């Protein structure tokens with residue numbers, strides 16, 4: 025499978041460690057993984073101008089870094105959202121990237137999705153997981169799994185092995 029990983033962290037720390045473990049497992053299983061550093065991109069929120077659904081014919085009127093990731097959203101067989109939790113949701117950069125998908129409605133090929141979440145505290149994932157479940161149901165993607173890591177779990181060998189094993193079995 026062609027797997028696109030959207031990393032919503034602006035830092036190369038906990039979320040990136042999770043992504044790295046995912047990448048190792050997925051590559052070992054023969055998948056092709058491309059990571060997009062959404063957290064470091066400049067992606068504005070959707071303006072609801074409807075240009076994309078009228079004159080734009082699927083193109084967004086806003087010209088920013090969303091253009092760098094839209095082809096991956098369109099072409100991937102699987103999409104992974106990886107993000108730190110910021111105030112009980114994914115990072116603002118990630119939320120903006122997801123909401124800008126409004127221009128194409130749904131990823132065109134992806135049949136599977138997964139969610140990797142990193143946080144300081146446990147028990148802070150309900151909103152992000154609810155959003156992910158709603159999104160996967162809406163775009164007809166199988167929810168392949170959700171993995172969370174908080175505090176000391178972040179970067180721990182046991183958590184990295186859990187993620188590698190998960191990715192190997194996709």
Ligand SMILES: Cc1cc2nc3c(=O)[nH]c(=O)nc-3n(C[C@H](O)[C@H](O)[C@H](O)COP(=O)(O)O)c2cc1C
Nearest residue numbers: 033035037038039108109110111112142143144145
């Ligand atoms: C703006 C901001 C908001 C945060 N909000 C939360 C939160 O609500 N709950 C929590 O457990 N951790 C919160 N954190 C901590 C991060 O989720 C945590 O450090 C995470 O592992 C960072 O991932 P990263 O190293 O990939 O950036 C917050 C951090 C920042 C910078």
